[in-house]
Amino acid sequence: MIASANLSSWLPQAASTQATGVDAAFYGVYVAGAFAVILVTGLAVTFVRQFRQRRGDEQGAPGGRAHPLLQGLWVLSAVAIAVFAFAAGLPGFLDANAAPWLAYRVQVGASHEGFRFTYPNGHVADTLHVATGRPVRLDATTADVVHSLLVPALRVNEPILPGRTAQAWFTATSPGTYDLRSGTWGGDTYQDLRTAVVAHAPADFDAWMTRVSDIFAGRTMEQAGELLYGTKGCRACHSLDGSKLVGPSFKNLYGHEFDTREGVRITADAAYIRTSILTPNVSVVAGFEPVMTPYEGKITDKEIEAITAWLRTLSDKGGAPAGADSTGAAPAADAMQVSQAGEASQAAEASPAAQAAAAHATAQEGK
Secondary structure (H helix, E strand, C coil), rough: CCCCHHHHHCCCCCCCCCHHHHHHHHHHHHHHHHHHHHHHHHHCCCHHCEEEEEEEHHHHHHHCCCCCHHHHHHHHHHHHHHHHHHHHHHHHHHCCCCCCCCCCCEEEECCCEEEEEECCCCCCEECCCEEECCCCEEEECCCCEEEEEEHHHHHHHEEECCCCEEEEEECCCCCEEEEEEEECCCCCCCHHHHHEEEEEEEEHHHHHHHHHHCCCCCCHHEEEEEEEHHHHHHHHCCCCCEEEEECCCCCCCCCCCCECCCEEECCCCCHHHHHHCCCCCCCEEEECCCCCCCCCCCCCCHHHHHHHHHHHHHCCCCCCCCCCCCCCCCCCHHHHHHHHHHHHHHHHCHHHHHHHHHHHHHHHHCC
């Protein structure tokens, strides 16, 4: 089997810059191991034939002493193979654990339900899209049990442990679609935890990202607000369960009254939330420090509206959900009421009799 093995078929087609180091180490250790197996097997067969017991041999004759030189060479050969395996794999190991500083970062969430990839602009997908020639760093976490990121064509195999953030990186070299799956047993359905890596030419990747980068497409305002909670960095300072972090919790925030550091009583309504996002250190809730980074010029009005709509869903004083969808369109009933009110206002303005009647009623009330 060893003699007839086609080594080039043992690993899938290389599609990343890391493949050269990984493949060289694998094939080098394989050849060294095959040589050791052949040598040991050959010597064993030779010794069995040479020193087999023959008729007339003296029984109980003492054996000769081990040859110091041959024994030393044998030990040194084993050590040399071990050192070679270590030296061959060390450069690839160090390279795999040191992502380039300006690598394109993608957040990876693994669970029994599948993989979720969150891009820097907030877009979330169940398939990993990358550009060839651009280093990509994956920061992976798991929501339940141990999983792993296994992409054979890219020579990526990184375990994902609960409570830790695993990091892996690669640079794709060839456009194509490559298998991505979990290579670690995490339950009976772990083999179903698989998706794909789609490598695009740089221009095609930019076009794809432009097409899918609108976080409001296909989402309600509340859903978009929840997504912005993660992508805008709110998660680091504001909890959702009432616990106190750097900033106040978002649970039961909207609609409630709070005292500020200046002793002013305020209500966390839409206007206050907008001010707290754009210029957060102007009015700070008592018990917290004015350390939040202002988002003025870094967030759009529509994104603030989405965050506000989402905060309403987290509060017992949030009231009825915001009826507008992600396009900003008002509900049909609200639009009809606005239309009827507008028509009534126009009719009143257009009718002098109505204006006179209103003036007479006001005079009677004054008396």
